[in-house]
Amino acid sequence: MMDIAEFQGIIERMYSAKDRKRGSAATFVWLMEEVGELATAIREGTTEEKEGEFADVLAWLATLANVEGIDLAKVIRRKYAGGCPGCGEMVCQCHHEKP
């Protein structure tokens, strides 16, 4: 079990002093660096490398959400927990028809 709000709180406590000083734009650049590393891991990495990069991308997304004052658990619950935001169905009939 790992609650998204709990994870965002861990990242907040672990890193927020520096995060708020750095600000959104510079934090976004960090997130992009990790996204690039995820791309590399998917293309040619081991499972362990992929796992590490997925974790880092999620950690930097949580960091950016902290800087922006966004509650990730709230926003995904609202947008996705009740069904696909496109068609409202629990098994989507719309969005992923797109390739």
Added chain:
Amino acid sequence: MMDIAEFQGIIERMYSAKDRKRGSAATFVWLMEEVGELATAIREGTTEEKEGEFADVLAWLATLANVEGIDLAKVIRRKYAGGCPGCGEMVCQCHHEKP
């Protein structure tokens, strides 16, 4: 409350039939589109627009993790729940010293 594994399962049930056919590379492109929309929302969006884009990025990250067979809850718990992966401290003394 929104457990990360529960969220990943919702996305799995909602979208996985199409996701697996599309594959990793095309799913990564979708994730990048949402990352671009998040950038726009951070730069000039309302709070509501930011919330929607954070939710979409997290949903597509979960989608990509599903396609790659990665358990997001497991990997973030292992890498971050016990302390900063750089210094091991619960309040980081290393990583975010970088600007």
